[in-house]
Amino acid sequence: MQPNDIPTPHLATLNTTEPPLSREEFEARLREKGTSYHIHHPIHKMMADGQLTQAQIQRWVANRYLYQVAIPVKDANILANCPDRELRREWIQRILDHDGYAIGGQQDDGGIEAWIHLGEAVGLTREDIMSERLVSPAARFAVDAYVNFARSRPWQDAVASSLTELFAPHIHQQRLDTWPDKYPWIQSEGLQYFRNRLTQARRDVAHGLRFTLDYFGQNRALQQRAIDILQFKIDVLWSLADAIMLQTCDIEIKGPKV
Numbered sequence: 001m002q003p004n005d006i007p008t009p010h011l012a013t014l015n016t017t018e019p020p021l022s023r024e025e026f027e028a029r030l031r032e033k034g035t036s037y038h039i040h041h042p043i044h045k046m047m048a049d050g051q052l053t054q055a056q057i058q059r060w061v062a063n064r065y066l067y068q069v070a071i072p073v074k075d076a077n078i079l080a081n082c083p084d085r086e087l088r089r090e091w092i093q094r095i096l097d098h099d100g101y102a103i104g105g106q107q108d109d110g111g112i113e114a115w116i117h118l119g120e121a122v123g124l125t126r127e128d129i130m131s132e133r134l135v136s137p138a139a140r141f142a143v144d145a146y147v148n149f150a151r152s153r154p155w156q157d158a159v160a161s162s163l164t165e166l167f168a169p170h171i172h173q174q175r176l177d178t179w180p181d182k183y184p185w186i187q188s189e190g191l192q193y194f195r196n197r198l199t200q201a202r203r204d205v206a207h208g209l210r211f212t213l214d215y216f217g218q219n220r221a222l223q224q225r226a227i228d229i230l231q232f233k234i235d236v237l238w239s240l241a242d243a244i245m246l247q248t249c250d251i252e253i254k255g256p257k258v
C-alpha cells in the first residue's frame with residue numbers, strides 16, 4: 001500500500017473521472033473553506049465582541065500555547081519527510097519564526113516566546129503557561145491530531161494542511177483591532193505576536209498555496225484531496241476552539257479562577 005492510499009476517515013473518497021478544475025477555480029474552492037474557519041466559532045465571536053472575562057481569555061491563551069509549541073514540531077516533521085531541498089530551504093524559516101534563533105550575531109526570540117509574553121500580558125505567569133497545567137485534554141487531542149497528520153501523511157499533504165493560514169491574517173487583525181478597546185486591561189506589548197504573524201502568515205501562505213496549486217493541481221483527484229485536507233485542518237482548529245469553550249464555560253460556573 002502506498003502512503004497516499006492510507007485510509008483516513010477525514011478524507012473523502014476521490015473521484016478520478018472528473019476533469020481538473022482550472023488553477024483559478026481550484027484556488028477559489030480552497031478559499032471557499034474560509035466560511036468554516038474558526039473565526040466563525042462562538043468563542044472567537046464572543047472574544048471579538050468583548051464578551052469574555054479575564055479568566056476566559058487566560059484559558060484561551062493557555063490552551064492555544066499547545067498549538068504554538070506544536071507548530072515547529074509539525075514543521076520539523078515536514079522537513080524530515082521531504083526530499084526536496086528547495087522546499088526545505090523555504091520551509092525551515094517557519095521553525096525559526098516560532099522557536100527563534102541566535103545565529104552569527106543575529107537573534108530573535110521567536111513566536112513561542114512572544115506567545116508567553118501575551119500570556120503575561122493577560123495576567124498569567126510564565127510557569128502557568130509553560131507547565132500546561134491549565135490546558136484541556138480535548139485541546140491536546142485536537143493539536144496532536146495535526147502533528148500526527150504531518151508525521152504520518154506524505155509531506156505534500158502536510159504542506160496543504162498549513163493552508164488555514166490563508167485565513168489567519170484576518171483573525172490576527174481582528175484581535176489587534178478589537179482587543180485594545182474591548183479588553184483595555186491587556187498590555188499592548190502583549191499583542192506583538194499577532195502583529196508579527198500578519199507578515200509571517202502572508203509569506204508562508206504564498207509559498208504553501210503556490211506549492212499546493214502546482215502539485216495538487218495535476219488532476220481532479222489530487223485537487224479534491226487538497227480541499228479535503230484543508231477541511232481536516234479547519235476541523236482541527238474548530239475542535240480546539242470547542243475544547244477551550246467548554247473549559248472556559250466550566251470555569252465561569254464553578255471556578256477555580258486562575
Ligand SMILES: O=C(O)c1cc(C(=O)O)c2c(n1)C(=O)C(=O)c1cc(C(=O)O)[nH]c1-2
Pocket residue numbers: 071161162163164165166167168171172197237
Ligand atoms: O491565531 C490563529 O487563529 C491562528 C491560526 C492558524 C491557522 O489558521 O492554522 C495559525 C496561527 N494562528 C499561527 O499563529 C501560526 O503561527 C500558524 C502556523 C500554522 C500552520 O498550520 O503551520 N497555522 C497557524
